[in-house]
Amino acid sequence: MSAPVITLDGPSASGKGTVAAMVALRLGFHYLDSGSLYRLAALYAVRHQIPLDNEAKLAMAAVRLPIAFRDGRVWLEDIDVTDEIRSEDIGLCASRIGALPALRSALLQRQRDFRHPPGLVTDGRDMGSVVFPDATLKVFLTASADERGRRRYKQLIGKGASANLQQIQQDIADRDERDAARPVAPLRQEPDARLLDTTRLTIDAAVDQVIEWYRAIAPRA
Numbered sequence: 001m002s003a004p005v006i007t008l009d010g011p012s013a014s015g016k017g018t019v020a021a022m023v024a025l026r027l028g029f030h031y032l033d034s035g036s037l038y039r040l041a042a043l044y045a046v047r048h049q050i051p052l053d054n055e056a057k058l059a060m061a062a063v064r065l066p067i068a069f070r071d072g073r074v075w076l077e078d079i080d081v082t083d084e085i086r087s088e089d090i091g092l093c094a095s096r097i098g099a100l101p102a103l104r105s106a107l108l109q110r111q112r113d114f115r116h117p118p119g120l121v122t123d124g125r126d127m128g129s130v131v132f133p134d135a136t137l138k139v140f141l142t143a144s145a146d147e148r149g150r151r152r153y154k155q156l157i158g159k160g161a162s163a164n165l166q167q168i169q170q171d172i173a174d175r176d177e178r179d180a181a182r183p184v185a186p187l188r189q190e191p192d193a194r195l196l197d198t199t200r201l202t203i204d205a206a207v208d209q210v211i212e213w214y215r216a217i218a219p220r221a
């Protein structure tokens with residue numbers, strides 16, 4: 001039997017990555033931040049001047065993207081790009097190339113390869129709908145657009161980056177709109193995903209809720 005999978009999909013800055021990583025830690029599961037793969041592919045394209053609409057070339061590059069995840073850091077072509085891939089610019093580029101079906105297909109197996117015992121927690125846009133349709137628990141994690149803008153603003157300021165709240169809210173809105181409007185693997189709550197609105201929830205409360213749902217399905221976890 002395949003290892004269990006918990007998927008957290010949802011819009012930008014809803015807390016998916018934070019909650020997913022903490023759930024993985026509490027359960028002793030592996031963790032995959034699928035957005036980082038799209039961000040890495042986007043950064044690779046920028047660095048190698050591959051136009052963001054050259055689907056065939058981007059897909060070819062994505063199949064053998066020279067990346068590594070080590071000690072909580074992310075590497076592209078042996079360069080530590082952990083902070084670089086988090087910029088709003090790269091997020092926007094990731095969203096643009098994420099609309100290309102061939103690029104998505106190229107990343108599909110790479111994502112599935114993260115499924116190992118004792119289990120996997122993963123976050124993104126289509127983890128429950130496309131990548132792991134047989135996931136044990138599927139969550140759609142969201143928060144109000146204002147709250148998400150404030151969270152991303154605080155996160156960037158906390159890292160020492162310069163940020164403008166209004167600009168960030170606009171970028172997030174644009175990105176969500178593009179991610180939701182694309183014909184392939186759009187961002188949306190699927191009927192089999194449970195809704196978790198964290199607008200007024202602490203991070204710990206959100207983590208507790210996911211674990212409670214999971215334990216109700218897998219009591220021995």
Ligand SMILES: Nc1ncnc2c1ncn2[C@@H]1O[C@H](COP(=O)(O)OP(=O)(O)O)[C@@H](O)[C@H]1O
Pocket residue numbers: 011012013014015016017018019123151152154155198201202203206
């Ligand atoms: N429930 C919450 N309450 C307050 N802040 C949160 C909550 N969940 C996440 N955050 C914060 O919001 C920011 C964005 O979270 P992140 O996990 O990066 O979101 P996503 O992966 O959905 O883009 C982080 O700084 C995180 O600490």
Ligand SMILES: Nc1ccn([C@H]2C[C@H](O)[C@@H](COP(=O)(O)OP(=O)(O)O)O2)c(=O)n1
Pocket residue numbers: 011012013014017034035036038039091094095098099123124125126127175179
């Ligand atoms: N499973 C995924 C994950 C990310 N993407 C695309 C669409 C997103 O706007 C970008 C960046 O994703 P990421 O999860 O890192 O972004 P946020 O942290 O939620 O702001 O990549 C995707 O299309 N499918």
